[in-house]
Amino acid sequence: MKKTVFTLLIFVFAMQVSFAQTEKYTEAMKSALRALHQSMAGEPKRDELLGLANRFERIASAEPTQWLPRYYAAYCYSSLGFMGEDMLEKDQMSDKADAFLKEAEALTGESSELWVMKAQVQQARLAADPMSRWQTYGTKFEESLAKATALDPNNPRIYTLRGTTLLYTPDQFGGGKKMAKPVLEKxxxxxxxxxxxxxxxxxxxKEQAAWMLSQCN
Structure with missing residues (x-):
């Protein structure tokens, strides 16, 4: 009887510790996500995004079984891939994003969201040098979005990225406002x-898609 009670107490204590850890993780993520949303609502600043990337990295280090902090670290670094001072710095940010995406995929498996984020990294690599990288990363970008669509055709971020790319692709190469508008509306x-x-x-x-659509109009 004493052994049973002791075992039960250990179980209850373990559950309380687990709940506290889960609650701590959730609060840390919610706080970081609020800061990320605030940063991305206006014109994102490089230093802010670097700080947020580091913040998600710290959460990821403390939570080795959680894929979402790795996903958001990749999101921050992929966004920084558009902001670097030169091509080397931009590629370094994209490399970091790719590394976190690999960790996230190892934890959760394939998903539409991860393929969308891979497409965003490829979009950043393409933007770093469009003339010489279009064939390589333009193709990879489309392949990643196709895989994201196959897994979840209702994922709105698929159409946000595709519409954004079309908007900034010259008309003579199949892009432009006319081509981007219906995709962003979707x-x-x-x-x-x-x-x-x-x-x-x-x-x-959503805010990004709405702003891009306003540019089409």
Whole structure:
């Protein structure tokens, strides 16, 4: 009887510790996500994004079984891949994003969200040197979005990225406002129906799609 009670007490204590750790993780993520949303709502600043990338890295280090902090670290670094002072720095940011995406995929497996983020990294690499990288990273970008679509055709971030790329692609190469507009409109339709799995899961992109659509008009 004493052994049973002792075992039960150990179990209850372990559950309390586990709950406290989960609560601590959730609060850390919610706080970091609020800061990320605030940063991305205006014109993102390089130093802010670097700080947020480091913040998600620290959460990832403390939570070796969680894929979401790695995903958001990749999101920050892929965004920084558009901001570097030169091509070397931009590629270094993209390399870091890729590394975190590999860790995230090892934890959760393939998902539409991870393929979208891979596409964003490829978009950043392409933007670093469009003339010489279009064939390589333009193709990889489309392949990643195709895989994301196959896994979840209702993911609005697919259409946000595709519409953004079309908007900045010259008309003579199949892009421009006319081509981007219906894709971005579709993105906003998808956002209207989209509900993240939890408050920590990806939900970004609506403001970006709306702003890009305003440029088409």
């Amino acid at each position: 993105a906003l339709e998808k956002y209207a129906e989209f509900r993240p799995e939890t408050e920590l899961h990806p939900g970004w992109g």
